[in-house]
Amino acid sequence: MTLKRSFIDMMKEDLKRRIWPLALSLIGFFFALPVLALIKLEDHINSLTQGFDSLVSLQRSFVVYTLGPSNGCAIAGLMIMAVLNALHGMKYLHSRQEADFYGSIPVLRRTKFSAAFINGILIAVIPYIIMQMLAAAIGASRGFVTGSGLVFALQTMLLEIVGFLLIYAVIVLAAVLTGHTAVSVAAGAVLSFALLAYAILIQGYMSTYFITVYDSVSPRTYFLSPFTLFGEMLNYKTPAMYGDYQAVSVYGYNQKNVLIAAAIIVLSAVIYVLTLKLISIRPAESAGKAMAFEKTRPFIKIIIMIPVAMTFGAFFPSFTDSRSTYGWLVFGLIVGLILAHAVIEIIYEFDFKACIRHIPSGLIGAIITAAIVSFFVFDFVGYDTKLPDKGKFASAAVYVSGIENSSYSKGYSRHGGEYFEMNDSEICMKDMNLSDIEDVYKLAQAGCEYASKYRWHGYGPEKGSQESTPGYTSVDVLLRSASGSEFKRTYYVDTKDPEIFAALGRIYDTDEYKTNTYDVLINDNDAKGSDVNIIRFETAGSTKTADSVTPADADRLLEAMKKETKGLSLGYLRDEAPIGFLEFELKPDKTLTDYMYYDTSKPLGYVYPSFTETLGILKELGMDVREKKEPRDVEYMMELIYDDDGNDLSKRIDDRAEIEKLLPYLVDQEYASVNFAVFDAVFEPSYEVHYRPANIREEYEGSNIEYCVMKAK
Amino acid sequence: MIEANNVTKRFNDITAVDDVTLSIEEGKVFGLIGTNGAGKSTFLRMLSGVLKQDEGNIEIDDLKVYENPACKEKFFFISDEAYFFLNATPDEMMRFYSKWYPSYDKTRYEKLMDNFGLDRRRKINTFSKGMKKQLSIILGLSAKTKYIFCDETFDGLDPVMRQAVKSLFASDMAERDFTPIIASHNLRELEDICDTVGLLHKGGMLMSEDLDDVKGDVHKIQVVFPSDTDSDSLLDELRILEKEKRGSLLTLIVRGQEREIKDRLSEGNPVFMESLPLSLEEIFITSTGVEGYDIKKIIY
Secondary structure, X not given: OOHHHHHHHHHHHHHHOOHHXXXXXXXXXXXXXXXXXXXXXXXXXXXXXXXXXXXXXXXXXXXXXXXXXXXXXXXXXXXXXXXXXXXXXXXXXXXXXXXXXXXXXXXXXXXXXXXXXXXXXXXXXXHHHHHHHHHHHXXXXXXXXXXXXXXXXXXXXXXXXXXXXXXXXXXXXXXXXXXOHHHHHHHHHHHHHHHHHHHHHHHHHHHHHOOOOOOOOOOOOHHXXXXXXXXXXXXXXXXXXXXXXXXXXXXXXXXHHHHHHHHHHHHHHHHHHHHHHHHHHOOHHHOXXXXXXXXXXXXXXXXXXXXXXXXXXXXXXXXXXXXXXXXXXXXXXXXXXXXXXXXXXXXXXXXXXXXXXXHHHHHHHHHHHHHHHHHHHHXXXXXXXXXXXXXXXXXXXXXXXXXXXXXXXXXXXXXXXXXXXXXXXXHHHHOOOEOOOHHHHHHHHXXXXXXXXXXXXXXXXXXXXXXXXXXXXXXXXXXXXXOOOEEEEEEEEEOOOHHHHHHHHHHHOOHHHHXXXXXXXXXXXXXXXXXXXXXXXXXXXXXXXXXXXOHHHHHHHHHHHHHHHHOOOHHHHHHOOOOEEEEEEEOHHHOXXXXXXXXXXXXXXXXXXXXXXXXXXXXXXXXXXXXXXXXXXXXXXXXXXXXXXXXXXXXXXXXXXXXXXHHHHEEEHHHHXXXXXXXXXXXXXXXXXXXXXXXXXXXXXXXXXXXXXXXXX | OEEEEEEEEXXXXXXXXXXXXXXXOOOOOEXXXXXXXXXXXXXXXXXXXXXXXXXXXXXEXXXXXXXXXXXXXXXXXXXXXXXXXXXXXXXXXXXXXXXXOOOOXXXXXXXXXXXXXXXXXXXXXXXXXXXXXXXHHHHHHHOOOOEEEEEOOOOOOOHHHXXXXXXXXXXXXXXXXXXXEEEEOOHHHHOOOOOEEEEEEOOEEEEEEEHXXXXXXXXXXXXXXXXXXXXHHHHHOXXXXXXXXXXXXXXXXXXXXXXXXXXHHHOOOOOEEEEXXXXXXXXXXXXXXXXXXXXXXXXX
């Protein structure tokens, strides 16, 4: 009998034994796709006839939510079928009777395995494809699925099948490594989530025990689990994901999706080949036991013991206020180690008394855990306190969170939305290349000194918060070597220190720093004057607009903003705060497709009292902008004072002379925080400025009270 | 010809089969005897390629067994707990097996099913334990393989069925090249069918011999001597393995040539002398007793 014939025959026979997963797959995908399509169809027809939504919007909605990546039911169905099919298909490995049966007939083990493996894929994928096509036909019947929508649905289908493959292959591997279906489930969970758990724990320990960790808002851990990778692969970067279905009629995935899919295919193939090798050496007598390969037992145990112990180690201290109570960390680690060791040994032997067996491998796990945790607690490598040799670095980048600290994300407005997923720090530093690293290194050294000082003082410094360490602010430092390797930390430095301030000032004055910090200075980020619809100037509590804007006015304003922003100095930012925020509102058809903005706003940046040219143009355009607060607009003020017990000792100021005296020094709290790293302000007492409603009310949105702090000078 | 050389199989700390060397000739019924845990099933599972031996090698007709479909086509293994697909009927099992065994004889299967009175379309999970055993044997015999390995297969069959199966084996052996290897803990079950018997104990092979050879060298003789005969002096010169006296009837199990033994006993002018057939139990007692084993503990 040829191998091919044998394989096909075995597939047919295996399929006969897998009727219920097939039925489950058909029923599940029937509800997840055609039935959902019918529900959406009815809903969309109603929306269309009642004029709630446009056809384009509904087409996109139908494709994305029924045939596309937002159909959570279909994705969940594929994930569930991946797990079920893998376990059901491989259960023959876990039964002694079946091991005898398949082991003695004239068929290679790998033939039986491959037949079961392929069938497990087909049982899920074929019903999924059929139901997807049915759902597409339902949508197309009423015009909700067009050509591009169909292509997008097809792309989604292929990507989802690829995502299914990896989960399926991982669970199959788990089933092959174990001898019992229940243990396979646990092993599948370990293989699927262990790396993710390690990554999360390491990040948690780093952020707990190191104080210079550079915190990225979106740690790239999605690739560590087949389940999260599945989701990431379908995470397509078009405006539709921001909810604007009107704006773009183009569907599609980008190169990243394709690369992830390709990587998943390769990884799945590697796992398949690995399991095929394992099948040929897998002892049949392991059927019914916990683990198929005796030699893997201590390794698996140690791999599980470490994260369990680290989780317990993090758990107990989380109830304390101080990191200095290391006793609870040790207690948690010991509890975790003992529990993990005992439970795993009990599962291995299916015997409660086995919990005290194989102590040596448990001790090895304990030693490794202790070494890992010690690495964080004692910082043996000087992660917080040591800097690599300055000579190793060719360039640097700096992000100071307290300079140009705006509420809008820079990710929307740079490089066509390419940086959307990055935080402001990552965006600013990505393209910044300061060739003179001397001052950056000086900041880093100061940060190391700060870390040395506070590492062993309990939980004292809450990462440079002003409450615990006044004057300190966080500075993200990125040092790059010529070879491209990066050294990235978040240091805490005292900006009141003249040397630090001077170093920071020299960095601030460089074109490289300013260009990458201020959006308005990025040339490829410019909005064309002809695309500008409205100019909007926001001040504390009010918004002024210029509606009839010529392209020349817009271009002139942009150039003035660029010139005056470039002219800012750190010394000026220490003494003055912005007086408003300037932005363009673009024409509706010049938004998502051309600029990749979330909405039609195109922020230019903060305007300072020194921006005379900018303010002049705004006035020319008929906007009533004011460089300073006018005493005539103020009805009265409140000086807000509270004692240590929280009792309100605030006092009202009605005296006009006092109001006139104080008003030039008051800064809106929001604008005071824009450059909080350097702006010299007195935060206590703070003030409420109550404007005269008759004079200024129409300019304010909601409230005529402005909350202010006092400039130091 | 099946040859196992220095075969050892361990399960963790337990040595289930310990350095077993064995040859099984074609055309004879081989009985593998031993108590529970003696290693019979493990040995048969290695013989059928289910388990891989840790040491030694096993060959069937000069072919390695493990992961070798060409070799596995030569035998059919009936496990002690035969596996049937969930909700399957005998016909479905037959169709499955017929795909893998090139000489599978569907006609014979149907005939045997009829003869045994088993419904071919009834779900197997409604069969009794004995019916399942019968079905396993029918499916195995219909595969028309050169060898059939039966692990405790006769256990659970009633005497009539047992005899019927033995007859089937005998007829297949007469008609074609067929060698059954039967493992059992019950010696009497194999008594009238085995040509060769291997005795496994605690993983080791105590003995493996052709029953005819054993029977040619050991004889069971009942004799009655006149009261004035000095039987003790007569018996001194014989290699008595076992002696039992009930009244004047003396039952002897003696090693040696039958003619010489009878000539010697005739010197005492016996009033009665007769040769009796040896049971398997007696053969084992005589063959292994000298090795210091309490055979009755081993085979029951």
